[in-house]
């Protein structure tokens with residue numbers, strides 16, 4: 557098992573009105589990375605660049621320790637890709653997927669695919685074009701899982717799913733992650749997904765990495781604070797959107813783990829609250 561499931565350095569994509577420039581993007585093998593950012597931040601472009609499916613420049617880019625330009629077939633055999641842009645032909649139904657697309661993968665597991673189809677109550681003979689968006693997402697995910705990938709890359713996999721289906725899909729991904737050489741990268745707007753399964757979170761903004769960190773570090777560092785009287789001087793530069801209260805000050809502190817010695821009360825935030833607080837940093841400062 558290579559140390560990194562994804563290792564990319566100096567990754568660049570130039571579109572007429574958008575530029576992606578990512579100095580480093582590492583996903584250690586065996587972990588889950590959530591990719592977040594506002595609409596148009598570059599999440600899909602980053603995924604495309606990693607997969608070499610958009611004209612990109614990279615100083616170094618390896619998936620599962622291999623280079624796409626040299627070992628594309630080997631890599632694609634071991635990656636489960638789920639994205640709106642790589643969908644099945646509309647006329648195909650599940651049986652046809654088994655016959656026509658399954659054989660492209662060395663380890664396609666028909667009985668596993670059929671058991672997933674049953675579990676998700678998907679029709680075997682309905683054409684893909686007649687599926688709802690949620691059914692399409694589920695079929696794409698289970699098809700990707702059925703060829704026993706080592707790395708799953710999913711672009712907003714839960715966007716069209718109802719809450720029950722979302723939980724089912726997250727459970728499937730959680731099960732997938734029980735094998736220690738399995739890794740997962742997924743982009744999402746739903747921070748509850750990250751709460752459940754992400755080990756790392758990378759946030760993009762205007763084609764750049766705004767922050768990339770373990771979820772634990774993020775949640776230990778960015779916390780709500782409340783203090784009585786004056787705000788301690790040493791925390792002022794690490795405070796977002798401070799608000800005066802009857803007793804003193806409150807707001808969001810970005811270095812809570814280093815400032816615990818101060819007479820300040822820190823309370824953990826949810827990832828959604830952290831994202832919203834991060835947003836304030838560039839709009840309000």
Ligand SMILES: Nc1ncnc2c1ncn2[C@@H]1O[C@H](COP(=O)(O)OP(=O)(O)OP(=O)(O)O)[C@@H](O)[C@H]1O
Pocket residue numbers: 571572573574593594595596597598599600601602
């Ligand atoms: N093929 C393309 N040609 C030109 N510009 C593109 C192309 N694909 C994407 N872009 C531009 O790149 C930028 C980033 O788009 P991208 O789809 O990567 O964002 P995203 O973070 O995935 O957004 P969302 O959350 O809305 O899915 C956008 O400004 C988009 O218009």
